[in-house]
Amino acid sequence: MKKTLTGIFSGLAILIFILSIGLMISGTIALRRNEPVFVFGRAVAVVPTDSMVGNEPDSLDVNDMVIIRKATIDEVEIGDxxxxxxxxxxxxxxxxxxxxxxxxxxxxxxKGDNNSSIDQPSYQDYVSNDNFQGIFQTKITFLKPLSQMMSSSKSLIFGGLAIVLTIMLISEVIHLVRTYQDEKNEAIKKKHEEEIEALKEKQKQEIIEEILRDNQK
Structure with a gap:
């Protein structure tokens, strides 16, 4: 059992290392293309300006760290x-x-919540399939000190995002492992229940056969 667990954790460590390298490579490519770095359909970004400061629950302050959900443009609704x-x-x-x-x-x-005019078509192109990237999901306000430090350097930005995304990756791996273990335990439990039911049925059948033999005597 101990050797099995050691093997599993060693395998996970190697997997996380490989995926982290892949994340760094894909992140570099994404940044050059001006795209978010998505991992399991989620990306992390830091709000650089005050254009979204407002009174809505999803208004954003400078240096807020946000989670972006990868989506299709057909999912977008007014207010998103x-x-x-x-x-x-x-x-x-x-x-x-x-x-x-x-x-x-x-x-x-x-339009930015803190802006007086809309973005299109004066300042930006209309948002279409060509330039749409994702939908805001949530903000992580308690990490603002980290994002403030990151905003002073591009290398820190990438490093910080890589750390957060790696944490997300590890969490997803842990979730997958737990899901697999739960399914395995459920399968074992179901098998045991079937064996017990089969044993009960066998004992029941033996009792019936014994009663029939007694009646024939």
Whole structure:
């Protein structure tokens, strides 16, 4: 049993190491493409500006750490906070996280809660399949000190996101292991119950046969 557990944990450690390397490579590629780094359909980002400051439950402050859910554009509804590829005032590519205020034939129209005007079409392209990235899921406010430190350096940003995503990865692996163990235990329990029922049925049949033999005497 001890050797089995040691083997399992060693295997998990190797798996996590390999996946972490893969995460770093895919993260580098994603950042170059101006895309979030998704792991199990979730990505982590840091809010860089005050454009989403507001009074809504999903309004966002500067340096809030947010979880983005990978989704299709068909899932987007008015009022959702979404992430899409845009540009800053200098024309450099950035990821924008703003609220959906309208959906038209041309595409989705967004606006920051703290902004006075909409993004499209003056400041950003309409959000479509080409530049849509995901839907805001939740924010992690207690990690704001970490995100504030990360915002001072791109390397720290990537390093911090890699750490958070690795934690998410480890949590998912643990969840999968627990799910497998629960299913295994359930299968063993079911097998034992079937064996007990079979034994009861056999004993019942033997009693019936014995009664029949006694009656024939």
């Amino acid at each position: 906070v979404i992430v899409f590829q845009g540009v800053n005032g200098s024309g450099n590519p950035i990821l924008v996280i703003h609220r959906v205020v309208d959906i038209q034939d041309e595409g989705i129209i967004t």
